[in-house]
Amino acid sequence: MFRANLVDAKFIGANLWGANLFRADLTGAKLTNANLGRVDLWGANLSNADLTKADLTAAELWGTNLYETNLTGANLSKVNLTKADLTDAKLGNTYLRDAYLIEAILVNADLTGANLFGANLTDANLSGANLSNAYLRDTDLSNAYLNDANLSNADLTGANLSGADLSGATWTDKRVCGADSIGVCK
Secondary structure, X not given: OOXXXXXXXXXXXXXXXXXXXXXXXXXXXXXXXXXXXXXXXXXXXXXXXXXXXXXXXXXXXXXXXXOOOEOOOOEOOOOEOOOOEOOOOEOOOOEOOOOEOOOOEOOOOEOOOOEOOOOEOOOOEOOOOEOOOOEOOOOEOOOOEOOOOEOOOOEOOOOEOOOOEOOOOEOOOOOEOOOOOEOOOO
């Protein structure tokens, strides 16, 4: 379905495992509880789509537009979200274990309680993201932008924060990091 027009399509509970939706327009689509494992959504438009509890295991979402997309409860294990736009996406309680999120754009994303255990967020932009109560053990956040992010009560055990910009971020203990907070909250 290369460049398919699937605006407002309803795939609730559908099994689309391995489908080729390269550059498809899925604006406003309903994909709740859908199996989207190994789906190629490279460059697709999923803005305002509902992917609540969808399984996107190992899906290819490089450069995908996920603006204001609801991914609550979705499984994004081993997904490639490189250069994806997740601005204002709803990701609370989303399973992102071992996810490949290098250079992912998660500006203002809601990652409240998200499981990001072992995820690779190198160079990711998490500016203004809500990561409160997130599970970030062994997560690679090197050179990530976490300025003005909320990390209150997040578990950062073993996380790599080298070079990460924490300016203005709310730290795990609820103090606000100073302007010179690179790699550590000062």
